[in-house]
Amino acid sequence: MGRSEEKLAEFIVNTKSEDIPADAYRAAREAIFDCIGVMLAGADQPLGKMIQKFVSDQGGNGDCTIVGSSMRTSQYMAALGNGTLGHALDYDDMGGFGHPSVALLPPALAIAEELDLTVNDLLTAYVIGFEAAAHLSRGSSSPQGTTGFHSTAIFGTMGSAAVAARLLGLDKEQTLTALGMAGSMPSGILQNFGTYTKPLHAGMTSRNGIMAGYLARDGWKATDNFLESKVGWASAYLGAGNFDPEAMVKDLGNTWLCATSIVIKKYPCCGSNHSSLDSLLSILNSNELDFNDIDEVEIDNFSSISHVLLYPRPTYGFQGKFSIHYNVATALVDKKIDMASFNDENLDRSEYLEAIDKVDIKINSEWSSGRDGMMVSNPVKITLKDGTTLEEDTNRHVMHGTQADPLSEEEFKDKFYNCAILSLPKERVGNAIDSWWNADGSAKIRDLLGTVRIG
Incomplete structure (x- = not known):
């Protein structure tokens, strides 16, 4: 065990609830509310129904809730199911x-x-898990674009194990075991973006934390040298030279990334589309443009091969979530992006097929991997048929939904409603919103989950 591993475990075990600043708690509370809503929407999707069937067929005994369903299952399978949803x-x-x-x-x-x-x-456990994973990421160059690993799985598995360790009350040695075990568990490749397997990355990440926590509690053995070792988690998944163990832990408990880093999505698609969509929709709606007035749309500052936006010409709706071309074309036609934007039948619309030919993605960015190369924005320029040009540029770090420009309470609740109505009876949605949004700190999670369970 090195000092970096020890400091990480000590943070997870010893941080008191009163050590956590109010703005970190606020951001966590909002993120949890939002996530419950999107779980309810996920339960209604084809892949959501498939994972529910799998959990039902394979799940063990237990009383844990699968959100948006009537199922009860084990902690392990509930984490898999809810993470995927x-x-x-x-x-x-x-x-x-x-x-x-x-x-x-x-x-x-x-x-x-x-x-x-x-x-x-x-x-408290959420914030501690977030800080653990986010500081590990911050101390690395996060080269997912070159390694092919999905960062949610790589760092998220460590955060998931930290959450489990905290809630199970593990001591420092047990927590080190959970983290060392989690170091063998990450999985998820970028080439599965645009398929049902990308959501499964989140389910497996959540499930991994459960396994690591419970086995560590019961005396399992694992390495405690997963950061500093040349053959540990960091070296294996991030690559030599792409991380600094000391930097990964030095600001734990001093800099609270949860308070500043979480972005709540306005659009149900890959976040790499969002700054472009903000700019495009702002131009379209403020100028009352008709699709037929537009000759070309240029989106600037993309890399030659985006490691997440993989589909210039998607063949089904789910791939469209990972296509800047599809999102821009759909926004041109509909002047909005919502859950219905990614239905398969949209790809056959004549307007969409015409619109996608108007989209020109400019390749002049070095952004392919690593924090230093992370794109800040993708400037948008619309050229009308009369030669007029309209331009806008939205910085992704301050766009609406970031902590710099957060959603309003009404926007949070509207998003939750539109998601929840897909799974819950309409007459129950209001109670779910009120229960989760207004929950007192002493409220029991069992009671809250009853508001988002069927039956």
Whole structure:
């Protein structure tokens, strides 16, 4: 064990709830509310129904809830199911290390439901897990574009294990074991973006935390040298020279990334589309443009091979979530992007087929991997048929939904409603919204989950 591993475990075990600043708790509470909503939407999707069937067929005994269903199952299978549901639409939050809530919340829900824990217990574990994973990411160059590994799985599995360790009350040695075990568990390749397997990355990440936590509690053995070792988790998944173990832990407990990093999504698609969509929709709506007035749309500052936006010409709707061409073309036609934008039949619309030919992606960015190369924005220029040009540029770090420009309470609740109505009876949606949004810190997670369970 090196000092870096020891400091990480000590942070997970010893941080007190009162050490966590109010703005970190607020951001966590909002993210959890949002994630419950998108889980409810995910439960209604084809892949959501498939994972529910799998859980039903394969799941063990237990009383843990699968959100948006009547099922009860084991903690392990509940984390798998809820993690997958939460990522099913790519409508869940992002920031810090990928998609945080779908890695952290499902294991937290499962353990909190089993142990009859409170909202405060859940929030504290969420923030601690977020900080653990986000600081590990911050101390690396996060080269997922060159390694092919999905950062949500790589860092999220460590965060998921941290959540489990905290809620299970593991001591430092047990927590090191859980983290060392988690170091052997990450999985998820970028080439599966645009398929049902990408949401499964979140489910597996959540499930991994449950396994690591419970086995560590019961005396399992694993390495405690997963950061500093030349053959540990960091070296294996990040690559030599792409991380600094000391930097990964030096600001833990001093800099609270949860308070500044979480981005709540406005559009149910890959976040790499969002700054472009903000700019494009702003131009379209403020100028009352008709699709037929437009000759060309240029989106600037993309890399030659985006490691996440893989489909210039998607063949089905789910691939469209990972296509800047599809998102821009659909926004041109509909002047909006919502859950219905990614239905398969949209790809056959004549307007869409015409619009996608108007989209020109400019390749002049070095952004392919690593934090230093991360794109800040993708400037948008619309050229009308009369030669007029309209331009806008939205910085992705301050766009609406970031902590710099957060959603309003009304926007949070509207998004939750539109997601929840897909799974819950209409007359129950209001109660679910009120229960989760207004939950007191002493409220029991078991009771809250009853509001988003069928039957």
